[in-house]
Amino acid sequence: MFKSLSLKVIIFGFIFTFFSSFGQSFFLGLFNSSIRDALSISHGQFGSIYASATLLSSFILIWLGKKIDDVNAIKFAFFVIISLSISSFLFSKINSIVFLFFAIFLMRLFGQGLMSHTATTTVSRYFDKSRGKALSTAWLGLSSAEFLLPVAIVYLLTILDWRDLWVSFSLLIILFLPVSSVFLIRKLDINSRETENKKNENENKIKQWKRSEVLKDYKFYIICGNLLAMPWIFTGFAVFQSFVQFSKEWGPYVIAQSFMAYSILSVITLFVTGFLIDKFTSRKLLIFTNIPLMLATLILIFFDNPFSSFIFLGLMGVTNGFANVLGSSTWAELYGVKFIGGIKAMTSALMVFSTAFGTALFGFLIDKGFTIEQIASFSGLYILSMFVLLFLIKNKLKPQYL
Numbered sequence: 001m002f003k004s005l006s007l008k009v010i011i012f013g014f015i016f017t018f019f020s021s022f023g024q025s026f027f028l029g030l031f032n033s034s035i036r037d038a039l040s041i042s043h044g045q046f047g048s049i050y051a052s053a054t055l056l057s058s059f060i061l062i063w064l065g066k067k068i069d070d071v072n073a074i075k076f077a078f079f080v081i082i083s084l085s086i087s088s089f090l091f092s093k094i095n096s097i098v099f100l101f102f103a104i105f106l107m108r109l110f111g112q113g114l115m116s117h118t119a120t121t122t123v124s125r126y127f128d129k130s131r132g133k134a135l136s137t138a139w140l141g142l143s144s145a146e147f148l149l150p151v152a153i154v155y156l157l158t159i160l161d162w163r164d165l166w167v168s169f170s171l172l173i174i175l176f177l178p179v180s181s182v183f184l185i186r187k188l189d190i191n192s193r194e195t196e197n198k199k200n201e202n203e204n205k206i207k208q209w210k211r212s213e214v215l216k217d218y219k220f221y222i223i224c225g226n227l228l229a230m231p232w233i234f235t236g237f238a239v240f241q242s243f244v245q246f247s248k249e250w251g252p253y254v255i256a257q258s259f260m261a262y263s264i265l266s267v268i269t270l271f272v273t274g275f276l277i278d279k280f281t282s283r284k285l286l287i288f289t290n291i292p293l294m295l296a297t298l299i300l301i302f303f304d305n306p307f308s309s310f311i312f313l314g315l316m317g318v319t320n321g322f323a324n325v326l327g328s329s330t331w332a333e334l335y336g337v338k339f340i341g342g343i344k345a346m347t348s349a350l351m352v353f354s355t356a357f358g359t360a361l362f363g364f365l366i367d368k369g370f371t372i373e374q375i376a377s378f379s380g381l382y383i384l385s386m387f388v389l390l391f392l393i394k395n396k397l398k399p400q401y402l
Helices: 004-023 025-039 043-069 073-091 097-126 131-138 140-156 162-185 196-205 218-227 229-239 241-248 254-280 282-288 291-302 306-335 340-367 372-396
Strands: none
Touching (some): 004 025, 004 073, 004 097, 004 131, 004 140, 004 162, 025 043, 025 097, 025 140, 025 162, 025 229, 025 241, 043 097, 043 229, 043 340, 073 097, 097 131, 131 140, 131 254, 140 254, 140 306, 218 229, 218 306, 218 372, 229 241, 229 291, 229 306, 229 372, 254 282, 254 306, 282 306, 291 306, 291 372, 306 340
């Protein structure tokens, strides 16, 4: 299905999305209790610090992420790898609120932000006719991490200190990623494309939007409003999963085990979405993205049985599978790939910003005494309002041809 270089690009994307998990909220949330106990801070304080650090990282990402349009992928990848390894080591040394802010900022910027940005930008730029399948396969890296790591980390925290774990993460990153990156993408230059001639023909037909032009397109904001629902709602849940667990009176392993349902359904949806995108286009599938997420909020509102945790996270996994692929391929379809690095840097920054919003909002509402059911109701209203706006413009989601 894929030629040699194409396969290497996909494997590179898979590995980088897997390692982006070290800066993802589901992963950092596993250390929430350990960090709060070490620093004697509340849910709300942790949420505020997490949100503000994430917010700062989103602003830096807008500028730093655009640099991938100017250099070969291997050079940009090495910069991100070294930075993530250093960031992971510093995370193990957290001993104050200021240090916590700095450590979270680095992990969110280089982990969640730039690792996934490097992976998806490289894959989106290289592929054309197989972009959907390529992106869905690359995103399996993160889904694999979401399947394997929650239960593994919960277990490891019972036998190892959380600081020692982060030192191990730092060593793993610096020992494994540089070697694998050289092997996979050293021959890839900034103009490499999947099928060179056909790709160039398409690029001549479709207008290649600059980032400044995209910012003037009202459709961009409505699409973002829909794609950002999953990041802020899921982040709020993941960071404060201990609060949800306590509120619902679930056992200590219920949510960690439920992440397996999330991951399995993410993987299934990734595969299905990739094939559907290549057949029907991303812009036609976009309208269906948040329907499972809406159902997930209803599950959280009306059900308390521990099994509902599996259904809740499973439905979120379906939306995650949709959103991960659509969030990259939609921009390439509508705005072209020549300036895709700058456009995705902006959308990645907005995504990171939305996670900051979700964390701050959840932490604030929890400290104010809101129940998880009330927070889920607010989330559902947001999803519904964005769905209505997208429905009104769905027939206008078309690229401009020259």
